[in-house]
Amino acid sequence: MAGGAIVNTAGGKDYPGKLTLFVFFTCVVAATGGLIFGYDIGISGGVTSMDPFLKKFFPEVFRKKQEAKTNQYCKYDNQLLQTFTSSLYLAALVASFFAATVTRVMGRKWSMFGGGLTFLIGAALNGAAKNVAMLIVGRILLGIGVGFANQSVPVYLSEMAPARLRGMLNIGFQLMITIGILAAELINYGTNKIKAGYGWRVSLALAAVPAGIITLGSLFLPDTPNSLLERGHADEARRMLRRIRGTEEIGEEYADLVAASEEARQVRHPWRNILKRRYRAQLTMAIMIPFFQQLTGINVIMFYSPVLFKTVGFKQNASLVSSVITGLVNVFSTFVAVLTADKVGRRALFLQGGTQMIISQVARAELALSYFRMHALLCV
Numbered sequence: 001m002a003g004g005a006i007v008n009t010a011g012g013k014d015y016p017g018k019l020t021l022f023v024f025f026t027c028v029v030a031a032t033g034g035l036i037f038g039y040d041i042g043i044s045g046g047v048t049s050m051d052p053f054l055k056k057f058f059p060e061v062f063r064k065k066q067e068a069k070t071n072q073y074c075k076y077d078n079q080l081l082q083t084f085t086s087s088l089y090l091a092a093l094v095a096s097f098f099a100a101t102v103t104r105v106m107g108r109k110w111s112m113f114g115g116g117l118t119f120l121i122g123a124a125l126n127g128a129a130k131n132v133a134m135l136i137v138g139r140i141l142l143g144i145g146v147g148f149a150n151q152s153v154p155v156y157l158s159e160m161a162p163a164r165l166r167g168m169l170n171i172g173f174q175l176m177i178t179i180g181i182l183a184a185e186l187i188n189y190g191t192n193k194i195k196a197g198y199g200w201r202v203s204l205a206l207a208a209v210p211a212g213i214i215t216l217g218s219l220f221l222p223d224t225p226n227s228l229l230e231r232g233h234a235d236e237a238r239r240m241l242r243r244i245r246g247t248e249e250i251g252e253e254y255a256d257l258v259a260a261s262e263e264a265r266q267v268r269h270p271w272r273n274i275l276k277r278r279y280r281a282q283l284t285m286a287i288m289i290p291f292f293q294q295l296t297g298i299n300v301i302m303f304y305s306p307v308l309f310k311t312v313g314f315k316q317n318a319s320l321v322s323s324v325i326t327g328l329v330n331v332f333s334t335f336v337a338v339l340t341a342d343k344v345g346r347r348a349l350f351l352q353g354g355t356q357m358i359i360s361q362v363a364r365a366e367l368a369l370s371y372f373r374m375h376a377l378l379c380v
Contacts, residue, residue, distance in 0.1 A: 020246040023160055023169075029217040031162070033112055033153035035210030036119045036145050038180020041303050042327060043203050044085055046188030047126040049306045052197035057084075057132050069304060076257055080132065089135050091143025092150070099151035108159070109221045111152035116215030119145025120208055123248070127205025142207070149214065156238060159224035160244060167341030171334065178334045181302055182327035188306070190250040225254075296357055301364075302326070357369035 003167050032204045047053050061078045064125060073219055104110040122141030161169035171293040187206055191199030225244070228237035237257070241250045274283055301308065305326055309319035 001232045015085070018246050019162055019165055020244060023244045023245075025346070026221055026244075026341070027157055027160055027169045027172055029214075029221060030112065030153055030156045030175045031109075031169075032210065032217060033115065033214045034173040034176030034246035034367040035180040035183075036116065036207065036214060038148055038177035038182075038212050039184045040088060040142060040208050041299065042144065042181035042184025042323075043188060043207065044088075044184065045304045045308075045324065046192070046306045047203050047300075048081065049319065050188075050192060050200045052199035057129075057135060058178065084132070084135055084139060087139040088107055088143035089147065091140040092147035093143075095144040095147025096151050099148040102148070103152045103155060105268070107175075107223045107231065108152045108217050109223055111148050112156065112214060112218040112221070115145045115152065116147025116211050116213075116218060117145075118142075118148065120211035120215055122212055123205060123207035126202050126207070130199075138146075138204075144210065156221075156224060157205045162245070165342060167346065168338050171338045171341055172370045175331070176333045177337055178330045182324070182331050184325045185305075185320065185324045189317070189324060191319070230264075231256055234258070244348070296361065298357070302330070311378060 015079075049258070051062060051065070054065065058078060058081050061081055070132075099111055099115070102114065118141050122138045122143075122145060125138030125141065126136055129138060155169060157165060157170045157173060184203070187203055191202045194202070222240060225237040225241040228234075230239060236255055238250070241254055241257070242248060247252070262362070305323040306319045308323045316320060341349060
């Protein structure tokens with residue numbers, strides 16, 4: 001799925017309890033952490049295709065766009081522009097390593113709060129940017145926010161959700177990513193029509209809206225029972241588990257959480273242990289599934305969709321409309337996954353989604369190669 005959210009939707013014992021209104025709303029608020037990642041995926045490609053933005057920060061790219069002899073693909077072949085787009089993902093990669101420790105030591109809600117606040121500052125810098133340095137610093141802060149949110153939100157959702165509904169509630173994070181992508185594409189379509197030339201500022205600054213939602217929302221979120229146990233608050237963890245399950249019959253689940261927490265504390269060398277032969281299958285799946293999911297290239301397609309559509313001859317408005325259509329399909333497909341994940345199982349969705357992606361990616365690649373061969377697209 002777009003956004004590359006790899007979440008822990010593993011099942012478990014079907015303990016007594018129901019989906020309480022309290023759990024539903026906390027999961028919805030937490031899932032809004034996906035909005036910031038989705039918004040950035042959807043907004044950046046559209047902004048980098050806007051002439052006023054390129055003229056101000058990347059004049060060389062803008063100049064190439066004006067030259068009839070330069071093909072569409074090579075117009076965007078610029079290292080500074082690539083630094084602007086990639087800096088967020090590099091920052092997110094580095095931040096995710098620190099986010100894991102913060103999430104464990106301070107709790108999931110404060111990790112989400114820190115991520116949202118950092119993203120908020122980055123959005124303000126980007127919206128008010130006067131030079132490329134401000135843009136890149138803002139992108140780095142956005143990346144740190146994404147790294148923290150992408151690490152803490154799926155963990156929070158997994159720990160709050162009842163086992164039988166864990167898939168549905170956890171995919172809520174992915175659903176928010178797709179909604180963020182669609183919202184950004186619609187905003188790009190609207191701001192592109194602003195004649196005064198500051199539409200790109202509106203697009204970048206509006207990233208503060210999803211950032212504000214998760215930042216303020218996380219302040220009202222409770223900690224999960226797992227997190228409370230990890231930090232030594234056993235009585236509070238028991239009360240919270242009773243509240244989120246909506247029943248007094250929590251003895252078995254609470255005992256399992258305590259046992260798991262105690263066992264985790266006894267692990268002295270987790271990285272060394274995970275490399276042991278008995279964990280090889282789990283380690284392989286944990287690495288290869290997200291690895292190949294990223295290699296499908298869906299993030300690239302969603303991120304650069306306006307630019308990609310322009311390189312094959314679409315006009316500015318047409319390329320943005322095409323991106324909106326892609327975003328609509330993305331949201332609809334995620335809704336299907338939300339409704340079926342706990343009914344048909346994860347494996348069935350993997351097989352169906354993988355097969356569909358193979359067919360569509362091969363078709364897309366063939367069309368692109370045909371276009372490139374026909375126009376002899378070589379960068380000089």
